[in-house]
Amino acid sequence: MNWRTPRTGGLALLAAVILLLPLALVNNYWYEVAILIGINAIVCVGLNLLIGYAGQISLGHAGFFGLGAYGSAILSARYGWPPAAALAATTAGVALIALLVGRPILKLKGHYLAMATLGMGIIISIVIVTEDRLTGGPDGMSVPAFTLFGMSLAGERVWYWIIGGTLVGAVWFALNLIESPAGRALRALHGSEVGAQVSGIDATRAKVGVFVISAMFASVAGSMTAHYSGFITPGKVSFFHSIELVTMVVFGGMASTFGAVIGAAALTLLPQLLTVLKEYEMVVFGAVMVSTMIFFPRGLLPSLMLALARKRK
Amino acid sequence: MSAQLAQYLLTGLTVGAIYALVALGFAIIYNASHVINFAQGEFVMIGGMATVSLANAGLPLLVAIPVAVLTAAAVGVALAKFAVEPARGASVVTLIIITIGASILLRGLATLVWDKKLHALQPFSGDQPIAIAGATILPQSLWVLGVTLAIVLLLGWFFGRTLTGKAMLATSHNPLAAQLCGVNVRFVLLLSFGLSASLGAIAGILIAPITLTSWDVGVMLGLKGFAAAILGGLGSGTGAVVGGLLLGIAESLGAGYVSSAYKDAIAFVIILAVLFFKPSGLFGKKSAERV
Amino acid sequence: MSAPQPVAQLSVTALSKAFGGVHAVDQLSFELDSGKVHSIIGPNGAGKTTLLNLLTGVYAPSSGSVTFEGSDVTGLAPHALAARGMARTFQNLQIFFNMSARENVMVGRHLRERTGWLAALLRFPSLAAGERESRDEAAELMRFVGLDDYLDADADAMPYGALKRLEIARALGGKPKLLLLDEPAAGLNPTETHEIDTLIARLAQSGVTVVLVEHNMRLVMGVSDHIVVLDYGRKLCEGSADQVRNDPRVIEAYLGRAELAPC
Numbered sequence: 001m002n003w004r005t006p007r008t009g010g011l012a013l014l015a016a017v018i019l020l021l022p023l024a025l026v027n028n029y030w031y032e033v034a035i036l037i038g039i040n041a042i043v044c045v046g047l048n049l050l051i052g053y054a055g056q057i058s059l060g061h062a063g064f065f066g067l068g069a070y071g072s073a074i075l076s077a078r079y080g081w082p083p084a085a086a087l088a089a090t091t092a093g094v095a096l097i098a099l100l101v102g103r104p105i106l107k108l109k110g111h112y113l114a115m116a117t118l119g120m121g122i123i124i125s126i127v128i129v130t131e132d133r134l135t136g137g138p139d140g141m142s143v144p145a146f147t148l149f150g151m152s153l154a155g156e157r158v159w160y161w162i163i164g165g166t167l168v169g170a171v172w173f174a175l176n177l178i179e180s181p182a183g184r185a186l187r188a189l190h191g192s193e194v195g196a197q198v199s200g201i202d203a204t205r206a207k208v209g210v211f212v213i214s215a216m217f218a219s220v221a222g223s224m225t226a227h228y229s230g231f232i233t234p235g236k237v238s239f240f241h242s243i244e245l246v247t248m249v250v251f252g253g254m255a256s257t258f259g260a261v262i263g264a265a266a267l268t269l270l271p272q273l274l275t276v277l278k279e280y281e282m283v284v285f286g287a288v289m290v291s292t293m294i295f296f297p298r299g300l301l302p303s304l305m306l307a308l309a310r311k312r313k
Numbered sequence: 314m315s316a317q318l319a320q321y322l323l324t325g326l327t328v329g330a331i332y333a334l335v336a337l338g339f340a341i342i343y344n345a346s347h348v349i350n351f352a353q354g355e356f357v358m359i360g361g362m363a364t365v366s367l368a369n370a371g372l373p374l375l376v377a378i379p380v381a382v383l384t385a386a387a388v389g390v391a392l393a394k395f396a397v398e399p400a401r402g403a404s405v406v407t408l409i410i411i412t413i414g415a416s417i418l419l420r421g422l423a424t425l426v427w428d429k430k431l432h433a434l435q436p437f438s439g440d441q442p443i444a445i446a447g448a449t450i451l452p453q454s455l456w457v458l459g460v461t462l463a464i465v466l467l468l469g470w471f472f473g474r475t476l477t478g479k480a481m482l483a484t485s486h487n488p489l490a491a492q493l494c495g496v497n498v499r500f501v502l503l504l505s506f507g508l509s510a511s512l513g514a515i516a517g518i519l520i521a522p523i524t525l526t527s528w529d530v531g532v533m534l535g536l537k538g539f540a541a542a543i544l545g546g547l548g549s550g551t552g553a554v555v556g557g558l559l560l561g562i563a564e565s566l567g568a569g570y571v572s573s574a575y576k577d578a579i580a581f582v583i584i585l586a587v588l589f590f591k592p593s594g595l596f597g598k599k600s601a602e603r604v
Numbered sequence: 605m606s607a608p609q610p611v612a613q614l615s616v617t618a619l620s621k622a623f624g625g626v627h628a629v630d631q632l633s634f635e636l637d638s639g640k641v642h643s644i645i646g647p648n649g650a651g652k653t654t655l656l657n658l659l660t661g662v663y664a665p666s667s668g669s670v671t672f673e674g675s676d677v678t679g680l681a682p683h684a685l686a687a688r689g690m691a692r693t694f695q696n697l698q699i700f701f702n703m704s705a706r707e708n709v710m711v712g713r714h715l716r717e718r719t720g721w722l723a724a725l726l727r728f729p730s731l732a733a734g735e736r737e738s739r740d741e742a743a744e745l746m747r748f749v750g751l752d753d754y755l756d757a758d759a760d761a762m763p764y765g766a767l768k769r770l771e772i773a774r775a776l777g778g779k780p781k782l783l784l785l786d787e788p789a790a791g792l793n794p795t796e797t798h799e800i801d802t803l804i805a806r807l808a809q810s811g812v813t814v815v816l817v818e819h820n821m822r823l824v825m826g827v828s829d830h831i832v833v834l835d836y837g838r839k840l841c842e843g844s845a846d847q848v849r850n851d852p853r854v855i856e857a858y859l860g861r862a863e864l865a866p867c
Binding site for chain 2: 051057104105111112114118119123127130243246247250251254279281284285286287293294297
């Protein structure tokens with residue numbers, strides 16, 4: 001087996017990091033941070049398939065994350081569904097919504113696509129805030145713990161392994177997809193849409209397909225967040241969270257699955273580190289965002305790889 | 314026409330005029346650089362907040378307003394020079410993130426320079442409502458409509474009649490050709506950011522007496538302005554104005570007759586509906602791909 | 605019309621395309637027989653590339669119809685036409701510069717590959733086997749067009765002449781019945797042009813119908829069985845190389861109108 005390919009070596013490295021990280025997690029707070037990184041990374045790995053590989057922007061993926069979180073929360077808390085069934089049904093429901101919305105939206109290009117996805121995300125967020133009988137409105141709602149085969153899954157140390165395992169799975173899915181004919185079709189669309197079409201690629205089908213897959217990644221991460229934290233508020237559905245997610249993808253490096261993971265880790269950690277700056281936090285965060293994008297327009301991981309490759313020569 | 318309808322239309326026109334000014338800012342920058350400036354809403358915030366703080370410091374409005382507009386313009390030029398220009402040639406997504414980062418930076422600065430409270434600005438000429446067709450309108454709304462109209466006419470003259478304006482239009486159609494004809498493309502970029510920032514600031518000052526202002530007022534106004542610019546068709550000045558007014562009126566009617574809770578969603582429902590049928594907006598040019 | 609003729613592979617009837625008020629292609633009709641090399645020539649702006657875009661579904665025609673292999677394909681999307689056996693290259697390259705050369709060719713095989721999402725996400729064993737086959741066949745196609753040296757190259761590191769051939773290899777990946785080449789020799793040096801020349805001849809031998817849009821007259825006259833001459837979006841004339849070469853209308857169109865005739 002060749003350990004230098006992303007699908008073997010990279011995945012093994014990720015698994016090793018997840019296995020060894022608890023040695024460095026000194027208390028529950030850092031477990032929480034690690035879990036948050038994992039959740040964001042799952043969403044970003046999916047979003048990167050859409051943005052980085054297929055070249056289609058979405059400024060509304062927090063909407064799918066929110067639908068996943070609230071779908072699971074409402075089905076399990078209000079209707080008493082078993083959480084596993086709620087998660088499955090919610091994921092399927094979100095996939096269907098993404099399919100229906102994706103068909104007209106993904107015919108748009110560039111800034112028009114940015115506007116449409118942004119609008120979609122904001123509409124979802126407003127619906128969640130407004131329908132307070134179901135969602136608890138701006139105050140949020142509590143969510144029962146996740147149970148599987150009669151076992152209740154709770155606590156940071158349990159969820160660390162659940163999220164870690166899910167992340168490894170998400171990365172594996174993404175790497176598989178990219179190295180398949182369907183994934184090549186996505187990258188071809190990014191390279192030249194008309195070139196892809198005359199090669200027999202149905203552009204709409206390919207774009208909608210990857211949109212649905214990325215929405216499902218976000219939805220599952222949302223469902224898990226709801227059960228893990230036991231309480232959800234509309235903040236995670238907001239326009240800002242959508243932007244945060246896209247920034248993580250671009251920050252880590254577009255069209256790089258591990259870049260998406262690194263971007264999620266960096267931008268989840270950064271605010272934790274910046275809290276010491278108190279009122280200067282926002283200014284520094286904005287400045288870091290702007291300067292990173294100016295100096296590393298391709299993102300952290302690809303820029304790093306390029307620098308390494310140059311050095312080796 | 315019922316008095317209620319008239320009231321909704323007047324309210325909608327006032328808000329729509331503000332959206333139109335913000336949308337014009339988007340269009341001008343887009344034309345000069347093909348950048349969507351997500352920090353556009355922050356100019357609105359800077360205009361309002363700067364005027365409030367200067368007025369509170371005892372300056373008369375006639376002095377405070379020009380100073381605030383110039384401040385915003387300077388921030389706009391700085392944004393172009395230090396954030397957009399160094400990233401020329403970066404991908405659309407990268408540029409979107411840069412301007413969003415800049416907007417976070419500007420909001421952060423606003424909380425440092427000012428505070429996180431809501432502020433009121435005194436109306437320009439009293440707050441005695443005026444009755445029109447059974448509805449009432451605030452004098453400040455008349456200021457909004459009047460100033461917007463004046464700006465639209467002024468911009469029409471600027472882009473249609475002056476050499477600088479024509480140079481900016483030429484750059485939007487073909488930057489290379491414009492450069493070969495002696496247009497300073499770099500100057501056009503800085504000017505467009507300065508001009509857009511001024512428009513945003515004016516919008517922020519005009520609306521501050523009606524809706525109050527604060528450090529985060531620019532977020533929604535910026536997004537609605539973007540929606541208006543897209544609705545009209547990116548890069549079209551007429552489109553931006555019409556898009557802004559349409560969104561304002563639709564929002565006001567929707568809030569009045571349908572649901573006030575969903576007021577903010579209406580703009581985005583409309584924009585999605587329009588884009589599904591007209592993917593390049595109402596006045597946008599349909600671009601045929603050359604292969 | 606004489607009655608029993610071999611059915612044409614592609615027939616175009618009164619095809620028109622207008623951009624605004626300009627008729628780029630105007631009431632064009634012709635037929636192309638299977639297995640031959642057909643060329644479409646004409647002065648700059650005659651509508652050749654527009655015609656190719658109409659035939660391959662990149663543009664939708666304003667009016668008229670296109671019949672391919674006996675069925676009406678007017679207005680079909682490019683990917684649907686590709687599925688029926690059309691493939692093409694572009695005058696200004698449409699290479700996937702974000703991929704390796706070999707991956708570019710593998711994309712050309714898209715229609716013959718297993719493209720389901722579930723199989724891809726879970727990497728079914730059958731898919732992995734298909735991938736190996738795809739890599740091998742892509743290499744074979746690259747060798748066929750003379751790209752042996754670029755098997756492991758990234759597309760964005762290849763010279764122009766090689767990219768032109770890479771597009772041909774990608775187009776062949778779909779095993780097309782009809783291959784449309786838009787100026788394959790433009791920008792190439794004489795040696796490279798000669799290589800394209802032999803490549804086209806080999807393609808024709810293998811049974812593919814070739815439609816060639818080209819400015820290089822020596823290339824066109826050498827390889828074509830049948831030539832259609834366009835001028836201002838209309839058909840000026842058609843026929844064999846000799847017929848076309850000696851047609852006074854063609855000479856006029858190429859050398860300019862009456863006032864330029866003496867030279």
